[in-house]
Amino acid sequence: MITIYDIAAKAGVSAMTVSRVINNTGRISEATRKRVRKVMEDLHYIPNSMARSLVLQKTNILSLLITDITNPFYTTLARGAEDAALRAGYRLLFANSDEDYTKEKGYVDMILSTRVDGVLFAPTGDQSLENLQQLQKHQIPFVVLDREIPGIEADLVLGDSKEGARKLVDHLIALGHRRIALINGSPDVSTARLRYTGYREAHLLSGIPIEDSLVVHLNYRDFHDESALDALLSHENPPTAIFAANNMLAVGIIQSLRQRGLQVPGDLSVVCFDDFGPAGAINPFLTVASQPAYQFGLLGMQLLIDRIEGDPSQELRKMILPSELLIRTSTQPLKEEPWIQT
Amino acid sequence: MITIYDIAAKAGVSAMTVSRVINNTGRISEATRKRVRKVMEDLHYIPNSMARSLVLQKTNILSLLITDITNPFYTTLARGAEDAALRAGYRLLFANSDEDYTKEKGYVDMILSTRVDGVLFAPTGDQSLENLQQLQKHQIPFVVLDREIPGIEADLVLGDSKEGARKLVDHLIALGHRRIALINGSPDVSTARLRYTGYREAHLLSGIPIEDSLVVHLNYRDFHDESALDALLSHENPPTAIFAANNMLAVGIIQSLRQRGLQVPGDLSVVCFDDFGPAGAINPFLTVASQPAYQFGLLGMQLLIDRIEGDPSQELRKMILPSELLIRTSTQPLKEEPWIQT
DNA sequence: ATATGTTGTGTTATCGATAACTCAAAAATA
DNA sequence: TATTTTTGAGTTATCGATAACACAACATAT
Numbered sequence: 001m002i003t004i005y006d007i008a009a010k011a012g013v014s015a016m017t018v019s020r021v022i023n024n025t026g027r028i029s030e031a032t033r034k035r036v037r038k039v040m041e042d043l044h045y046i047p048n049s050m051a052r053s054l055v056l057q058k059t060n061i062l063s064l065l066i067t068d069i070t071n072p073f074y075t076t077l078a079r080g081a082e083d084a085a086l087r088a089g090y091r092l093l094f095a096n097s098d099e100d101y102t103k104e105k106g107y108v109d110m111i112l113s114t115r116v117d118g119v120l121f122a123p124t125g126d127q128s129l130e131n132l133q134q135l136q137k138h139q140i141p142f143v144v145l146d147r148e149i150p151g152i153e154a155d156l157v158l159g160d161s162k163e164g165a166r167k168l169v170d171h172l173i174a175l176g177h178r179r180i181a182l183i184n185g186s187p188d189v190s191t192a193r194l195r196y197t198g199y200r201e202a203h204l205l206s207g208i209p210i211e212d213s214l215v216v217h218l219n220y221r222d223f224h225d226e227s228a229l230d231a232l233l234s235h236e237n238p239p240t241a242i243f244a245a246n247n248m249l250a251v252g253i254i255q256s257l258r259q260r261g262l263q264v265p266g267d268l269s270v271v272c273f274d275d276f277g278p279a280g281a282i283n284p285f286l287t288v289a290s291q292p293a294y295q296f297g298l299l300g301m302q303l304l305i306d307r308i309e310g311d312p313s314q315e316l317r318k319m320i321l322p323s324e325l326l327i328r329t330s331t332q333p334l335k336e337e338p339w340i341q342t
Numbered sequence: 343m344i345t346i347y348d349i350a351a352k353a354g355v356s357a358m359t360v361s362r363v364i365n366n367t368g369r370i371s372e373a374t375r376k377r378v379r380k381v382m383e384d385l386h387y388i389p390n391s392m393a394r395s396l397v398l399q400k401t402n403i404l405s406l407l408i409t410d411i412t413n414p415f416y417t418t419l420a421r422g423a424e425d426a427a428l429r430a431g432y433r434l435l436f437a438n439s440d441e442d443y444t445k446e447k448g449y450v451d452m453i454l455s456t457r458v459d460g461v462l463f464a465p466t467g468d469q470s471l472e473n474l475q476q477l478q479k480h481q482i483p484f485v486v487l488d489r490e491i492p493g494i495e496a497d498l499v500l501g502d503s504k505e506g507a508r509k510l511v512d513h514l515i516a517l518g519h520r521r522i523a524l525i526n527g528s529p530d531v532s533t534a535r536l537r538y539t540g541y542r543e544a545h546l547l548s549g550i551p552i553e554d555s556l557v558v559h560l561n562y563r564d565f566h567d568e569s570a571l572d573a574l575l576s577h578e579n580p581p582t583a584i585f586a587a588n589n590m591l592a593v594g595i596i597q598s599l600r601q602r603g604l605q606v607p608g609d610l611s612v613v614c615f616d617d618f619g620p621a622g623a624i625n626p627f628l629t630v631a632s633q634p635a636y637q638f639g640l641l642g643m644q645l646l647i648d649r650i651e652g653d654p655s656q657e658l659r660k661m662i663l664p665s666e667l668l669i670r671t672s673t674q675p676l677k678e679e680p681w682i683q684t
Numbered sequence: 685a686t687a688t689g690t691t692g693t694g695t696t697a698t699c700g701a702t703a704a705c706t707c708a709a710a711a712a713t714a
Numbered sequence: 715t716a717t718t719t720t721t722g723a724g725t726t727a728t729c730g731a732t733a734a735c736a737c738a739a740c741a742t743a744t
Contacts, residue, residue, distance in 0.1 A: 001399075001457070001480065003730055014694050019732060027692055044479050049455040050392045050401070051730030054699045057343075059392070069417050069424075072621050078411055082438060091452050094436035096424060110433050113391040115343070137386050138343065247621070254624050279414050279589070279621035282596050286624065345700055356724050361702060369722055393700030396729045690741070698733085705725080712719065 002045045011039040022047060053115065062090045062304065063111045063119045064297075065104070068221050069096040071248055072277030073293045074122070077145070080297025081120055088305045090117070099221040101127050112138055118304045120297075122146050126188040141312070143304040145296060148190040155307060156318040157300040161191045161273070164289035164323035165198025165243070168271045171287065171325060172241045173206050176334030177269060181232050181239035183249055185220040192217070195245050195273065214239055223252020233260070240334055244272035250286055254330075269331040273323070287331045289323040296321060344387045353381040364389060395457065403458045404432045404646065406639075407449055409466055410563050411438040413590055414619030415635045416464070419487070422639025423462055430647045432459070441563040443469050454480055460646045462639075464488050468530040483654070485646040487638060490532040497649060498660040499642040503533045503615070506631035506665035507540025507585070510613045513629065513667060514583045515548050518676030519611060523574050523581035525591055527562040534559070537587050537615065556581055565594020575602070582676055586614035592628055596672075611673040615665070628672045631665040638663060 004022075008015040013032060020026040021036040028036075039045075053059040064081045066074040078094065085092045093116060097104035104124050108131045111119055119135060119142040121128075132152045135142050143155040172180050182199050185192035196215065203210050213235060216228040232239060244250035250272035254264050264270050275290040299319055307314070346364075350357040355374060362368040363378040370378075381387075395401040406423045408416040420436065427434045435458060439446035446466050450473045453461055461477060461484040463470075474494045477484050485497040514522050524541050527534035538557065545552050555577060558570040574581060586592035592614035596606050606612050617632040641661055649656070 001730095004732095005730080015730085016695080016732075017693060020693090023732085025732095027690090029692060032692080044476070046451060046454045046480070048396075048457060048730050050395045050457060051699090052732075053392045054390075054396060054701090054730080055732050057699075069420055070414070070620055072412070072414075075411050075417055079438075082411075086448075091456070092436070094434070096421075106428075109388060112388045114433070115390060115392060134386070138388070251620050251623050276621040276624075278412055278593050279618040280624075281593050282618075282622075283625050283627050343700095346702095347700080357701075358703095358725080359723065362723090365702085367702095369720090371722060374722080390700050393729090394702075396700080396731090397702050399729075686744085688741100688743070691739085693737090693739105695736075696734090699731090701729090703726105703728085705727100707724080708722095710719100710721075712717100714715100714717075 001048075002043050004045075004047065006043065007036065007039050007045050010043070011036045059115050059117055060090055061093050061114060061116045062301070063093040063095060063114070063116045064301075065095045065097060065107055065111070065119060066122045067097050067099045067124055068248070069094075069098075071221075071246075071274075072279060073247065073274045073291065076277055076293035077122075077297035077300075080294040080299075081301040082297070084298045084301035084305065088301075090305070097122075097124055099124050099219060101125070101131075104128060105131055108134055111135075112140065116140065118142060118308045120145060120300050120304050123149055124189075125186055126150060126190070141304065141307045143300050143307065145300050146191065150190075153316060155303045155316055157296055157303065158318070158320050159191070159291040159296070160320050160322050161194035162198040162201070164273060164291070164325075165195040166202045167323070167325040168243055168273070168287070168289050169199050169202035170206075171327065172243065172269060172271060172331065173202060173208065175241075175269065175331060177241040178208055178334075179211070179214065179237060179239045180241045180243055181214040182216070182243045182245065183228065183232075183253060184215065184217050184245040185249070187217050189220065191273075192220075192245055195243075199243060218249060220246050221248060223249050223256065226256060229253065229256050229260075233262075239268065241269040241271070241331070244270060247272055247274040247276055247286075247288070254286075265330050265332040271331060275326065284326070284328050285330050287328045288326050290326050291323045292321050343390075344385045346387075346389065348385065349378065349381050349387050352385070353378045401457050401459055402432055403435050403456060404643070405435040405437060405453045405456070405458045405461045406643075407437045407439060407446070407453070407461060408464050409439050409441045409446075410590070411436075411440075413563075413588075413616075414621060415589065415616045415633065418619055418635035419464075419639035419642075422636040422641075423643040424639070426640045426643035426647065430643075432647070439464075439466055441466050441561060443467070443473075446470060447473055450476055453477075454482065458482065460484060460650045462487060462642050462646050465491055466531075467528055468492060468532070483646065483649045485642050485649065487642050488533065492532075495658060497645045497658055499638055499645065500660070500662050501533070501633040501638070502662050502664050503536035504540040504543070506615060506633070506667075507537040508544045509665070509667040510585055510615070510629070510631050511541050511544035512548075513669065514585065514611060514613060514673065515544060515550065517583075517611065517673060519583040520550055520676075521553075521556065521579065521581045522583045522585055523556040524558070524585045524587065525570065525574075525595060526557065526559050526587040527591070529559050531562065533615075534562075534587055537585075541585060560591060562588050563590060565591050565598065568598060571595065571598050571602075575604075581610065583611040583613070583673070586612060589614055589616040589618055589628075589630070596628075607672050607674040613673060617668065626668070626670050629670045630668050632668050633665045634663050 004015045004018050007018045095107040121142045122145040271287045273289050346357045346360050349360045437449040463484045464487040613629045615631050617630050
């Protein structure tokens, strides 16, 4: 591997002179500069960023930690983050926690050992507190995405979960539904709590009582647990609509319903949070509260870079991005004769 | 930031002793080991991987370069690659070229300056030759994914583009279609050439003549160019079916067709390469040749790690993964009265 | 003509870790 | 008891780059 000393030797100068040419610092005569440049090109020299980071105490790497790389919400977010980072001259170290606290912890160690300049952090849930505190101890700047963590003071980019949930539930109520199930994420994720709050408020404002047995908590990442649906559907007075707290849950739910021979929206209407990206654009089916995923990434990264390069004592910022209700064909007015379990 | 010297000082030993404790090398008395461990934990010490990489000449980082992070094929592939890399104790540096040669080049420079131990490389197309040669010059091991590059000898993981294309076209032919358009990727991408070959063979074997005006080349990443469809649809004898060379093209095409008031599959049948991941699982609509994306990533990464850690003079391996024809509802038998342009 | 400034370049120390070598003290052997 | 071996450390040099300082050679000002 070619080093700065190889270049220096071939160009007949010192390593420092080569360094000056690379970084355009100090004074260099035009003749030397040209000579050094030529040698660098001839030997295809690329500076070792490890060595540079070591002395500069700056890596020029930012990290993006997301919770599910197969979820279009996060991949679109990643695009936004990538664009912002590249534009500002940073490299991006991706990490994917799979909604798994242990994996998240592993990535945090890796991030720390890499000495990245900052982290755009989508936490798995409240238990991420420790991992974020770990970053704080090491004084790594970070911005928290999508989920607020009690006990952590940081720049934040959130969606309006409560309002989005209200819009979705209001829509169902307007269609005549009165028995609406909520299949939620884990209760130690802030968005799940807020989506429940929105669900609740929509009911209260319409004077519809809430029934605890219609609310279940699962994992945002995938729908494994058939027993939750079992319970809901075998309810003496089953729901006529389901509010899935995110897109991945909705996919699992709908597949499961169909396997049971139930039609959406014929037998049950279904709505959810988060849209499906390009893959879902062919037959947009689900009525969703769509969040501006790209903006999440872009804004979050801008906040992060600003925090790193700007005044670090600047006060914390909290951005709440609105979600948009997109009414599609997974919902329909309540039928006179709701579906009755056989 | 805490260094190995801080630990050494607090524990009353030399830095070398701490290093031995960290790496479990050399001889250390149980007493010292415990003492050092305790100090490391108390101070939340995490070794600086830059410094370590510098002296070890090994980063423990592998890079995955994909061409479109919003394409479910690549994100699923990324999951496979991530799993394999993590399992083997490597960190993963993601990069996303957006099917853009210039961006790819930028990432290759970044990869080189990071001195990663190896690259899993999904090239944008034949022009990636230079970027791959750049890696070769610097003796970075790599495995090429999905697209073969003339002039590059390397381990390869490919899909069976020709066979997949034949299956898709055969299916259309079996449904009675005789005028099948191919909306292909750029001709300097090997998969596009092979998909054309498969398309051609299917025609030949069925004795159906090929018409050049039914074959167009676009970019795999997205469907911007409406003029291609314009031309096809205003053809004096327009196609009754479209074979889109990948999933993203298919999305754009179907959206465009619908905007023109044409129904799929009512007016035209549509098939494509690559499936849509979880997002498309709700209403699987498109008849596709599905490639084992996760396997692509997993196998590719295994080959790479084996190349790095195993015998480097081992001969090159080329794996071809089959694709599976999934018949869904975007295709239907040719109607007696095909659609006629108004 | 001497003092002062500017320009272009080299020297040395440093970042944080580890390899290779060294070495005293304790343990094992003769 | 004298000698060799083993154990548990410490020292020094190194990886590849850059910051801070040093310093000739030449230009300009007094």
